[in-house]
Amino acid sequence: xxxxxxxxxxxxxxxxxxxxxxxxxxxxxxxxxxxxxxxxxxxxxxxxxxxxxxxxxxxxxxxxxxxxxxxxxxxxxxxxxxxxxxxxxxxxxxxxxxxxxxxxxxxxxxxxx
Amino acid sequence: xxxxxxxxxxxxxxxxxxxxxxxxxxxxxxxxxxxxxxxxxxxxxxxxxxxxxxxxxxxxxxxxxxxxxxxxxxxxxxxxxxxxxxxxxxxxxxxxxxxxxxxxxxxxxx
Numbered sequence: 001x002x003x004x005x006x007x008x009x010x011x012x013x014x015x016x017x018x019x020x021x022x023x024x025x026x027x028x029x030x031x032x033x034x035x036x037x038x039x040x041x042x043x044x045x046x047x048x049x050x051x052x053x054x055x056x057x058x059x060x061x062x063x064x065x066x067x068x069x070x071x072x073x074x075x076x077x078x079x080x081x082x083x084x085x086x087x088x089x090x091x092x093x094x095x096x097x098x099x100x101x102x103x104x105x106x107x108x109x110x111x112x113x
Numbered sequence: 114x115x116x117x118x119x120x121x122x123x124x125x126x127x128x129x130x131x132x133x134x135x136x137x138x139x140x141x142x143x144x145x146x147x148x149x150x151x152x153x154x155x156x157x158x159x160x161x162x163x164x165x166x167x168x169x170x171x172x173x174x175x176x177x178x179x180x181x182x183x184x185x186x187x188x189x190x191x192x193x194x195x196x197x198x199x200x201x202x203x204x205x206x207x208x209x210x211x212x213x214x215x216x217x218x219x220x221x222x223x
Contacts, residue, residue: 031209042117042200042215043156050208058210090155094209101146102211104155 002026006091006105013081013112021076021108023091031094032074033058033102034066036087043090049074081112115139117214119201124220125191133186133217135201143204145177147186150198150216159199160186188219196221 004025013019023032030051035043045058049068063085065077074093078085088109092102117137125131137145144163148156162168162177162184174187188195198216205212 033209033211035213040121040215043202043211043213045210045212048208048210056208101158101161102156102209104157106155107153 004091004093004103004105006089006108008108009106010109011111013078013110015081015083015112017081018077018079019081019110020078021089021091021110023074023076023093023105024072025074025091025093025103026072027093027095027103028071029093029095029103030071032068033092033094034064034074034076035090035092036060036085037090037107038087046076046089081110083112086110086112115205115212117201117203117212119199119214119217121215122218122220124222126222127191127193129191131188131191131219133188133199133201133219135184135186135214137182137184137201137203137212137214139203139205139212141205142179143207145175145184146202146204146211147173147175147184148200148202150200152197156200191221193221193223195219 007022033048034046047066052071091105094102119135147159150156160175172189177184200216201214202211
């Protein structure tokens with residue numbers, strides 16, 4: 001059982017380049033999330049989705065776009081990367097039930113130079 | 114605004130007990146979670162409280178007081194492998210949105 005898988009694991013981008021991070025989950029979860037984690041700031045929610053075809057803004061959505069065309073996949077796009085987007089990105093998924101725990105992917109370390 | 118506060122770092126000796134406090138002020142509350150995160154790895158779920166009181170899971174216990182906006186995670190019989198960051202997170206709505214604290218780095222020494 002793979003759980004939540006993120007690709008790629010590492011990436012270096014030049015300022016202004018674009019890229020897409022892919023998140024895939026095999027747990028049939030309705031909810032999926034993209035977080036970024038920076039030193040001393042904890043995990044901050046970028047965008048999230050409550051089901052196939054839906055997306056919503058989180059705490060820090062500027063500079064990012066997302067899509068959820070299939071229930072199992074949640075894509076995070078950077079249209080024009082900036083050095084401020086250097087971070088570790090985590091995808092997570094969950095179901096709203098009695099436990100509601102979130103399962104996280106292994107993270108993508110992105111450096112924008 | 115929303116605020117979740119926890120200490121930055123705590124140090125304890127192997128075999129000892131450590132208590133990590135978390136205070137929160139959030140616009141909504143649907144439960145409080147604790148996650149463990151080892152360096153360079155993904156957070157993993159430890160415990161969940163939605164009602165006041167103590168939840169025990171082996172060496173780990175978590176307590177919640179909703180009226181005080183307060184929780185703690187208790188780690189007993191500390192082991193070297195418990196050296197990690199511990200994240201306090203509030204589930205703020207029914208859509209599964211979490212607000213995370215910055216994490217408490219626990220260092221276990223021999």
